[in-house]
Amino acid sequence: MKTKMKHIEIALLPVLIFIFFSFTLKGKQNNEWKTPEYCKKLQNDVPCTKENLLLGKALYRKHCNSCHGEKGEADGIKATKLDSPPAKFVVESFCQQTDGEIFYKISQGRGDMGSYKKKLSKEDRWLIVNYVRSLEVK
Ligand code: HEC
Incomplete structure (x- = not known):
């Protein structure tokens, strides 16, 4: 009985190793940040006017600059x-x-x-969306 158990354990070992590695590799490759489908279609009701872009810019500078950088190049001081x-x-x-x-x-x-x-109202978040969209792609 004991030897039979040992055989099963040995046979299972490669399977367990395979499962372990496939999970860790998958975690690394699949780093994409997915958005639920219904969120992709959320309506932005904040118009992209010059005034609103300036409001968005002020919010961005206060909350996002430190990591994402002034021009959205991911070079903020905390980056x-x-x-x-x-x-x-x-x-x-x-x-x-x-x-x-x-x-x-x-x-x-x-x-x-x-x-x-909780930190920003919905409107403030849409103002920031408009602002980050207005940053120029090089
Ligand atoms: C403390 C640093 C930090 C601050 C502050 C910060 N972010 Fe981020 N942001 C990150 C990091 C790190 C990631 C990457 C996260 C990941 O992919 O796991 C990220 C990712 C993002 C993404 C996803 C980009 C993509 O292409 O998937 C958006 C959008 C974003 N941030 C917007 C903002 C906005 C807008 C603000 C301000 C309201 C902000 N972030 C504040 C660190 C920060």
């Missing part, structure tokens, strides 16, 4: 002190996202970035 680098906003992959996706990410936060659901 190098984080475990994971802050996102750049002036890249194509960022521009391809919908307003709803950006709004969702600001609201939720992830890793070093906290949630802004």
Whole structure:
């Protein structure tokens, strides 16, 4: 009986190792920050006027500058002190996202970035969405 158990354990070992590695590798490769479908379609009701962009800029400077940098290049003063680098906003992959996706990410936060659901009103978050969208891609 004892030897039979040993055989089973030995046979299971490679299986367990395989499962362990496939999970750790998957975690590393699949770092994409996914947004639920319904959030992608959220309507941005804050118009992108010059005045609103200035409001968005002031909010961005206060809350986001320190990590994401003045021009959205992920070079804020805190940027190098984080475990994971802050996102750049002036890249194509960022521009391809919908307003709803950006709004969702600001609201939720992830890793070093906290949630802004309670810190900022919905309107303030949309003002920031408009502002980060207005940053120029090089
Ligand atoms: C303490 C540093 C820090 C602050 C402050 C911060 N962020 Fe972030 N942000 C990050 C980090 C780090 C990530 C990458 C998170 C990840 O992918 O796990 C990130 C990711 C993002 C993303 C996702 C980008 C993408 O392409 O998926 C958006 C949008 C964003 N931040 C917007 C903002 C806005 C707007 C503010 C201000 C209201 C802000 N962040 C404040 C650190 C910060």
